[in-house]
Amino acid sequence: MARTRKGIEVSIAMADAVAQADVDVIAAYPITPQTHIVEHLSEIVAEGHLDAEYVPVESEHSAMSVCCGSSAVGARTFTSTSSQGLALMSEIFTIAAAMRLPMVMALANRSLSSPLSIWNDHSDVMSVRDAGWLHVFVENGQECYDNVFCGFRISEDPEVMVPLAVNLDGFILTHMIEPVIYEDDETIKKYLPPFKMKNALHPDNPVSMGCFGMPEIYTETQMSREQGVQNSYPTIVKAWKEWGDLTGRYYHPVETYKADDAEYCIVTMGSYGETAMEVVDTLRKEGEKVGVVKIRLWRPFPFEDFRRAALGKKSLIVIDRAISFGGPGGPVASELRSALYGRQGAPVIVNYIAGLAGRDVSRNDFRNIILEGKAKAAKGDTDGFTLYGLRG
Amino acid sequence: MLEIRFHGRGGQGAVTSAELIAIAAINKGNFAQAFPSFGPERRGAPVVAFCRVDSQKINIRAKVYSPNVVIVLDPGLLELLDPTEGMSEGGILILNTKKQPQEIAIAAGKPIKLATVDANKIAIEELGRPIVNTTMLGGFVRATGLLGIEDIKEPLLERFGKKLGERNLKAMERAFNEVSIV
Numbered sequence: 001m002a003r004t005r006k007g008i009e010v011s012i013a014m015a016d017a018v019a020q021a022d023v024d025v026i027a028a029y030p031i032t033p034q035t036h037i038v039e040h041l042s043e044i045v046a047e048g049h050l051d052a053e054y055v056p057v058e059s060e061h062s063a064m065s066v067c068c069g070s071s072a073v074g075a076r077t078f079t080s081t082s083s084q085g086l087a088l089m090s091e092i093f094t095i096a097a098a099m100r101l102p103m104v105m106a107l108a109n110r111s112l113s114s115p116l117s118i119w120n121d122h123s124d125v126m127s128v129r130d131a132g133w134l135h136v137f138v139e140n141g142q143e144c145y146d147n148v149f150c151g152f153r154i155s156e157d158p159e160v161m162v163p164l165a166v167n168l169d170g171f172i173l174t175h176m177i178e179p180v181i182y183e184d185d186e187t188i189k190k191y192l193p194p195f196k197m198k199n200a201l202h203p204d205n206p207v208s209m210g211c212f213g214m215p216e217i218y219t220e221t222q223m224s225r226e227q228g229v230q231n232s233y234p235t236i237v238k239a240w241k242e243w244g245d246l247t248g249r250y251y252h253p254v255e256t257y258k259a260d261d262a263e264y265c266i267v268t269m270g271s272y273g274e275t276a277m278e279v280v281d282t283l284r285k286e287g288e289k290v291g292v293v294k295i296r297l298w299r300p301f302p303f304e305d306f307r308r309a310a311l312g313k314k315s316l317i318v319i320d321r322a323i324s325f326g327g328p329g330g331p332v333a334s335e336l337r338s339a340l341y342g343r344q345g346a347p348v349i350v351n352y353i354a355g356l357a358g359r360d361v362s363r364n365d366f367r368n369i370i371l372e373g374k375a376k377a378a379k380g381d382t383d384g385f386t387l388y389g390l391r392g
Numbered sequence: 393m394l395e396i397r398f399h400g401r402g403g404q405g406a407v408t409s410a411e412l413i414a415i416a417a418i419n420k421g422n423f424a425q426a427f428p429s430f431g432p433e434r435r436g437a438p439v440v441a442f443c444r445v446d447s448q449k450i451n452i453r454a455k456v457y458s459p460n461v462v463i464v465l466d467p468g469l470l471e472l473l474d475p476t477e478g479m480s481e482g483g484i485l486i487l488n489t490k491k492q493p494q495e496i497a498i499a500a501g502k503p504i505k506l507a508t509v510d511a512n513k514i515a516i517e518e519l520g521r522p523i524v525n526t527t528m529l530g531g532f533v534r535a536t537g538l539l540g541i542e543d544i545k546e547p548l549l550e551r552f553g554k555k556l557g558e559r560n561l562k563a564m565e566r567a568f569n570e571v572s573i574v
Contacts, residue, residue, distance in 0.1 A: 007411075007418030007547075119430060139453075171430035172453050177411050178425050179418045274451040358430055362454040 003184045010141035010173045011036035013180040014106055017148035019050045020188050024075035024195075027055040027066035033082035033118055035108045035174045041078075060085040064092035071101035071163075072209055074197035076152060078103065082170055083110035083117075083124045090128055096163045097132030098221070099210050100228060102155040102195070103163045104148060105133075109270070109321075110170035111357040119358025120170040122270070122321040125298075126331045132225050134164040134232055135298035139273040141180045144168050146249055149192050153239045156195045160232040167298070169271040171358060187246055229300050236297060253302035255294045256309050258284060262291030264315040264347070264377065266370050269295040269332050272319055272361070279366040290370060295332060303339050310340060313347040317373030319361075320353045320385070329353070329385035350376045354388035365389065393446040394538060395456045399475055400465035403435040405525030408551070409463065410443040412529060415547040416539050417445045425450055438469055445538065461536055464488060465511075465524050470498055479504055486531045486571075488512060488524050493574040507535040509571040518563035526552075526560040530567030541565060 001020065006013070015037045018026070026045070028038035045054040053070070057063045063079050071077045081089060086107065096103065111121040125135065134154065138144050147166045155164040168174060199207050213221055237253065244250030257277045259265050268276045273294040283290050293309045293316065295302075310316060320330020328334045333351035340346035350373040355361040369388055376382065396413065400406030407428045414426035422445055429440040442456040458478045463486045464470065475485060481503040487496065488511040499506045509531040511524035518527075526548060533541055541564060548564070549557035 005418070007415035007424060118432065169453075171427075175430060176425055176427045177414050178450075179423055271453045275453050278451040360455050362457060363452065364457075365454075 001182060001185050003182065005179055005181045007177055008180050009036060010144055010176050010178065012040050013141055014144045014148060015040035015044065016182065017145045018078050019044045020185065021148055021152050021192060022076065023052050023078045025053045025055065025070035025077045027057055027063045027079050029057055029060045029063050029085060033085050033110055035080060035082065037080045037106050060088040061092060064089040064096060067103050068092060068096050068099065068101050071103045072201045074195060074200035076195045080106040080108065082108040083112050086124045086128060087112060093128055094131040095210065098225060100161040101163060102161055104151040104155055105163065105165045107165040107167045108170040108174045109167055117357040120172050121356045125167050126322040129331065132229060133299065134162050134229065135167055136164065137167045137270045137296055137298060139271045141173065141176060141178045142249065144173060145180050146243060149188060150239050150243050153192050154232065154236050157235045158198060160228065160235050162228050162232055167270065172271045183247060191243060191246055233300050251296060253297035254305035254309050255296055257292040259291030259293055259309060261289065262313065263289040264317065264374055265291045265293045265313055267293045267295065267316050267318040267332065267336065269298065270321065275361065275363060275366055279363050279370065283370060301335060306336065306339050307343065310347055311343060311345040315350060315374065315377030316347045317350045317352065317370055319369060320351060321355050323353055333385065348377050348382045350382055351385040352388045353385050359389065393444055393450065394461065395459045396443040396461045396463065397456050397459040398441040398463045398465065399469050399473065400439055402433055402437045402439050404465045405523060406439055406441040406465055409525040409529060410441040412544055412547050412551065413443050413445065413539065416543040419546065420543060422447055423450050429455065438472060459483065461486065463528055463532060465528055474498065476502055476504065484535050486528065486535050488528055493572055505535065505573065507531055507571050507573040509567045511567055514563050514566045514570065518566065519559055527563040527567045530564035531571040534568045534571050535573055541568060
């Protein structure tokens with residue numbers, strides 16, 4: 001394939017990227033909640049354009065089980081899910097990370113039931129936050145396409161060997177038609193080497209995986225997982241840098257927009273970032289010294305990058321897309337408060353939760369959140385969170 | 393930036409119309425978005441689709457609230473909703489109706505341009521079915537001047553294949569010629 005710019009549905013572009021990445025195994029459960037990502041991949045495989053095993057399993061639990069098996073033998077492995085699907089998968093989802101099995105998941109973020117909903121928010125991904133996967137958030141179709149390749153490169157790196165989820169906002173991105181640049185196959189080949197798993201399952205070289213662990217060993221295995229996730233950071237930064245050198249599109253664990261001279265910033269994760277930039281442009285023209293801080297890498301959390309962006313600001317207005325019930329507010333705000341606690345020059349944090357289950361967050365809503373948040377920060381009204389747009 | 397809102401019924405192809413405009417605009421080097429009002433697909437129920445076109449990258453991830461152009465695929469919807477909602481001066485409302493623009497009360501007194509075309513008649517004659525989404529694009533092209541028929545031709549043929557695509561193209565061309573604009 002030659003380098004081309006296309007108007008295409010983001011889910012289709014992501015499936016095309018998975019095919020271009022020359023995956024060996026795709027396992028998915030083809031029912032709502034699903035996206036066109038695996039639907040299109042099933043067509044690509046059925047039509048013979050991709051030499052891969054497409055395994056249409058009987059449940060999401062089985063999808064992740066197949067992924068674990070295929071990754072364990074050293075096959076490049078992909079799956080995609082959302083909300084209830086992820087919930088059903090969660091037992092094996094954790095095991096994939098614990099067994100250090102590289103794979104990439106397109107996690108089309110959608111809300112968890114009940115009430116039954118198919119729309120976007122981050123309650124699904126936050127329910128598996130501590131499972132030990134790497135989590136990247138994207139904000140447009142191009143970033144979805146690009147991060148498929150970066151995702152495999154990072155996850156399969158012998159220094160990492162941790163599964164990676166590319167989190168894209170359900171509907172807002174998955175059902176959007178927009179321009180996406182496809183890179184040519186040569187560029188992809190140059191960037192993404194074949195997957196070579198050390199100690200892969202093979203009859204000639206038997207190994208044991210997923211063994212029983214006595215208390216004498218369990219603690220050490222968990223430290224090994226922690227180190228695996230933490231140590232992925234330099235590989236992630238390097239993989240994004242090299243992708244940028246090849247394509248001109250660079251990614252960073254924390255990204256900022258008009259934040260250098262900003263007195264206060266709005267902090268986003270996922271597709272919120274784009275609307276936030278648009279609204280900040282307007283507010284800047286009105287004299288507001290406001291910027292945007294965007295969290296791209298959620299796990300491992302980039303503490304240093306975030307502090308570099310945040311320290312010295314007066315306040316941060318953090319907009320979350322999930323609730324931690326009975327907890328300190330939105331998961332992102334909670335994380336940022338921890339990252340800044342006790343630091344000199346730490347801004348105060350005002351937390352909004354908005355856009356639950358696809359409730360639209362317009363430019364006007366962003367404007368309200370930013371200006372109201374600034375006023376709350378000035379008054380010291382920074383406890384807990386505000387559920388934006390809550391009807392009485 | 394041009395923001396477009398489509399009103400149709402599930403199964404009438406409002407989303408396809410939005411997609412064809414977006415893809416045609418992107419193929420010309422512009423930026424565009426096309427997206428449905430997200431939710432389960434329900435045949436026959438009123439649905440909304442959106443499209444944005446700009447010469448620069450579009451950084452909005454929200455519905456269209458202030459459309460410059462509104463296209464109504466189903467005449468019956470005018471009894472259920474106000475298609476001019478959110479439209480401001482200079483907006484263009486394009487209706488599928490047998491009526492002439494002067495007979496349309498909904499736009500009376502509003503500072504917007506009104507275009508009407510009997511797309512049902514054209515679609516039945518050219519396609520054999522009253523599926524008017526591609527036909528209405530002819531009215532859109534004529535009323536807005538945003539794209540040419542030629543620009544939509546390529547994505548149209550790609551979407552529907554040569555045989556069906558060319559019939560849709562003819563319906564679109566007829567609407568382009570038959571639309572009344574005031």
